[in-house]
Amino acid sequence: MKKTLKKWLEKTIEGILFLSSTITTLTVILIVVFLFKEGKSLFQSTPIEEGFVLAVNKANAAGNLSANQIKNIFDQNIINWKELGGNDEPIFLFRMDDLSNYYTDEELGENFEFVPQRTNEFIDKTPGIIAFFPSKNIDSNFSGKILPIEKTTLKQFLSEKEWFPTAQPVAQLGVLSLILGTLWVSFGAILIALPLGLATAIYMAEIATKRVRNILKPLIELLAGIPSVVYGFFGLIVIVPQIQSLFGLPVGETALAGSIILGIMALPTIVTISEDALRTTPNAMKEASLALGANKWQTIHRVVIPYAGSGITAAAILGIGRAIGETMAVLMVTGNAAIIPHTFLEPVRTIPATIAAELGEAPQGGMHFKALFALGCILFIMTIVVNLTVEFISSRRKNKISH
């Protein structure tokens, strides 16, 4: 009796453990699937504002237009259809509101019931027109040509520089500047954090007395526990004004400010992991070096650091990983201009900051919303690559130690 109860208990615990792991796994898969499903839907839609169309005169010979071309048309950078492979005809921009400049209120009807008809008329008599108007105003015997807009492609998404998801008539969904902004800030962060973190780790592992180390280590680990918004605040109040006055900039919110804050935030990761790696250097190795007449520095430089090399690399990459995904602090100090940065003293905008800042104002299910999810997918892929790299390096490290 007692035995069966015990067996039953064991089975139950086993079941609970299995269930927990299944739920965890499913949650992870669910989140990833959700992210990619939403992100993917961006590439099945055209970037024109929902419920609107672009139309041209029926005689217009131009073919499909890309989002970028349309933007250039409406910015009047392209002013003749021949630039787009059409007839030699100056482009005439037309928005719905413009209709009242050409027709009287009577002609448009008391309740604007003649608007579709007038729109059609106007498009029909203006050969160079490009008209942007709600699709509900398409006349029943519409004689113009509805312009087909190309769907957003992955290539465009990744290579276009302009991020202007609320632009009219078509959203500009180029994330290159955001990707570069993210990498730029993260790279800067690691440039700051790695030397500092490595030096601290070497000090703690090789030089500090036990007492100093016992104080220092928890203190550095405490850095990891500070909420990122506090870092952001600190950055905004302390670092940003310093940078502004130090370099004489119009604004202090720059990639550099982001890098410094992220560097500080990545420090605990880098220090802890590289210190652990340094401490795995067998004593026998250090003794061998010292017994050969090497001094402490030579031993650290020629034996300890090379031995911990892969661990240090992993620490650096994990630090980058931390920096890539960080949102709040970066949002607060980098200035968030979606431009491709050329120096560290320019504002940049990172992927996570973009998502955090814009998701609230993007209508659910809309183009902008989908674009933010696609951005999330890119971020996810970036961090996966980082994690796989670490995985790869540490597996190589294990092989080395097992020799």
Place this chain on the structure above:
Amino acid sequence: MTPIITTRFVNLFYNEFQALKNINMAIMPNTVTALIGPSGCGKSSYLRLFNRMNDLIDGVSITGDIMVDGEMIYSKGIDIVALRRKVGMVFQKPNPFPKTIFENIAYGLRVNGVTDKKRIEEKVEFSLQQAALWEEVKDKLKKSAFELSGGQQQRLCIARALAIEPSIILMDEPASALDPISTAKIEELIYELKRNYTIVIVTHNMQQAGRVSDYTAFFYLGELIEFGDTKEIFTHPKDKKTQNYITGRFG
């Protein structure tokens, strides 16, 4: 002949624990001296005095005079790096660096400021020959030292110690982690090296002490019980404890 190592009234403490008690001993040049005794008797601590390897351990304090090659090595202002060049060491477990075979030997030269490539190459070959390893590794100098067998690794460590031309070599149970064939090779090597070097070897293996050493010192609970000619110690030990130990009654 003047001794190359002399210790007078040496005491060594690990914090409160006294690991060596009033050790007086003199070691002659170009001889092999074996330090024997049961585990924890202080023989390794004693060996590690001579190249100041005990300095690395927290809480160590040392009193008494230790003279190596006419120098008081625990006096202030002593050049530890120079001392360690003079007094090489081979450890219990083979501990090559995770570098190539060549770089393992070159390491000691490089940290001591030798940059002449040709000289390093010559020295590597010479040291490997001295350690009777050259023939086995001459075609794979660029391979990782970890690819060698345990016995080869230990001879590599000996070669590494020889490369910086020490006059004394300390060996801390150099064959305890090796198989009998490798052990025999190491012992042969010790016999060869005696001509040019003074060797102090800690060993657990009584036969080994009998085979390789000229002098034997028996340590027990931090005290030097008996020190003398190896043949004498093994055939006519003066002290009862020595006799019990070498006949295997405790250990």
